[in-house]
Amino acid sequence: MNAQDGSEVVLEDRRLGEFSQFNDVDHEYLKSYALEYCYRHNYSMNREATADAIVSKYTFWPDRAAVWAIKENFIQFATDAYYTAPMQLSAHLHSASGSRVFQYVNNYNFSKQHPDLSFIPDWMGVCRDCDLYLMFGYPFLPDELRPLGLRGINFTDMDRNASRTFSNIVRRFTYYQNPNFLYDGSWVAYEPRRHWYMNFNYSHEEDWKVPGTIARDYRYQDVAFWNEYIPALVNYMTTTFSPENVAYRREIIVYRWITGVNAIIIILLVVLAGAFGYMVFGHKEEENAEYKGESHQLVDFGIRSVSDGTVSSRTRSPHSRIRGGGTQYLERESNI
Incomplete structure (x- = not known):
């Protein structure tokens, strides 16, 4: 990790860097960002107390109006919240589970020994991608092969030596799972109770012989x-x-009461509308059914057959009715 990884928070906001030259990073910006951090992480309880604790910790109390100190503390706040604390916790858990962990902290600031050539503000420190610039040898690349943000930058010989040393660390760890140099074994693995780390800060020509300075409990x-x-x-x-x-x-209680009352009123209106519709249309259908059921035939002529046989005269054929035995009587009845 880099010592000031939190500078990415400032660099990714174009309103801060492109239009105002980072002048908006003041104490009020720190307070608003701390409160926004609490909202983003869904701190529903003690939100104001949590934000006040963050602001109190990263306030430069000797001089609260010091511009550079405010910016440095804000970068440190973002670094600790998003990078240092999670990485330390992850390294501790991996080491406790039996994995072999080597931790480094990059403190090398490009071109710091030449203020006229420095392209990173002093208060920003080591940028988010500075270790990647060292690992992939950006100081050795020609200008046309560099990213757009690094074109036109004059890297020094010290930058190239630091890049060579850091890339050697990564290469040895990839080959041998041990980042120590051939004749140096000062880099101790991270332990659950002894949090060793390597402070990489290339500042002298003799530093290429060792990976860095060993230290313990980084920002504990x-x-x-x-x-x-x-x-x-x-x-x-x-x-x-x-x-x-x-x-x-x-406000929530009032909103619930209003919603409940409106729901009851809507239900009553629906019931009343249904009852009114039934009274209007349902009663009319019953009257129509009764009207259709009444008989409008005044006279009904019926024919009765009386026979000693088992088959009626209507079902017999004409020949059977003439030849058959028995007496048939036709009666006419009138029903008025």
């Missing part, structure tokens, strides 16, 4: 702040609420 207080204190503060149960939360709750 800041790591504990983000990995231990902030989660405990977020999950801490309090009995009081801020006035802002009380206002939000009242």
Whole structure:
């Protein structure tokens, strides 16, 4: 990791770098970004207290109006929150599970020994991609093969030596799973209780013989702040609420009451509309059914057959009715 990986937060916002030359990074910007960080991570409890704790930690208290100190602290805030704390936690978990971990911190700032050639502001420190520039040998590339952001930059011989040394570290770790140089074994693996790391800060010509300076427990207080204190503060149960939360709750209660009353009114209107429709159209259909069921025939002529046989006279053939035995009587009845 790089010492100031959080500079990516400033560089990715074009409004800060392209139009205002990073002048908007002040104390108010730090406060607004801390509150936005709490909202992004869904800190629903103690949100204001969490934001105040972040602002208090990364405020330069000797001089709160110091422009460069405010910018440096903001970069450190973004670095610790997004890079240092998660990487330290990941390295600790991998080491505790039995994996072999080697950690480095890149503190080399390009062209810092030549202020006239420096293309990174001093308050920004080591940029997010500085270790990639060293690893892939950007100082050795011709200008036409560089990315657009690095064209026209004059890399120094110190930059090229640092790139050669850093790429040698990566190459040896890839081949041998050990980043130490051939005649040097100073780089100790990361341990669960001894958090060793290599501080890469190439500043002398003799530094190419060793990977860097060994150190222990990189920014452990800041790591504990983000990995231990902030989660405990977020999950801490309090009995009081801020006035802002009380206002939000009242608005939600009023909204629920209004929604419930409107729902009841709509249901009543639907029921009344259905009842009215049934009264108008249902009663009319019943009257039509009764009207169709009434008989409009005044006289009904029927023919009865009385025979001693089992078959009626209507079902017999004409010959059987003439020849057959028995007496047939035709009666006419009139029904009025």
